[in-house]
Amino acid sequence: MPQDEDLLLAVLNSAPVVDGVRTEQLVGEAGKELATRYGGTGTPGELAHLRSVREALQDLIRGRADATGELNSLLEKTVLVPEATPTGLDWELVAPPHRRLAVRVVMAWSLVEEEMPGRLRACANTRCNLFLIDRSRPGTAKWCSMAVCGNRMKARVHASRKRESGPSS
Ligand SMILES: [Zn+2]
Structure with a gap:
């Protein structure tokens, strides 16, 4: 399911930092909207699982903590059922509805x-809580968005260089 890559990024990026404060989008109407956009229902139980999966994956991607235990308990009772089609196998996901x-x-x-090993990473701006999938050929993308974090970080580096090379009094 290629659209699930969008789902993955939407969930990873559902707690953006706005004006220095971490916000939560996987609750209430915003959460329901996100869930239903990808075929979910947006029930409180479903949103709770999405929030905990987001925290676990963010920790794993950042190498901050081994959250595989949380993933394994989520994956309990999950089964993939194969079905032959003229071009190969289709796998149907069977899991409790809210999970x-x-x-x-x-x-x-x-x-x-x-x-794409290593291509899913956190934005290099440590004050940002967004993630990116780097599809560039050299694999050097660092920012969730060049327009937002890229320019901001470049300006910061530029300012500190200017300070360092300024006249010492
Ligand atoms: Zn960013």
């Missing part, structure tokens, strides 16, 4: 790590 969307997020994360 289904969060399981898809974990599957998308795993697929990205397998197909």
Whole structure:
């Protein structure tokens, strides 16, 4: 499911820092809107699983903590059922309804790590809580967005260089 890569990024990026404060989008109407956009229902239980999967994956991607235990308890009772089609096998995901969307997020994360190792990373701006999938050929993308964090960080580096090279009094 290629659109699940979008789902993965939408969930990872659902706690953006706005004016220095971490916000939460996986609650209430905003959470419901996000969940239903990707085929979920937006029930409180489903959103709770999405939030905990987000925290676990953010920790894993940042190498901050081994959150595989949380993922494994989410994945309990998850089964993939094969069905033959003229062009190969289709895999149907069977999971408890309120966990289904969060399981898809974990599957998308795993697929990205397998197909593009190291390309899913946190924005290099430490004050930013967004993540990116680097699809550039050299694999050097560092910012969630060049327009936002890229320019901000460049300006900061430029300012500190100017300070360092300024006249010493
Ligand atoms: Zn950023």
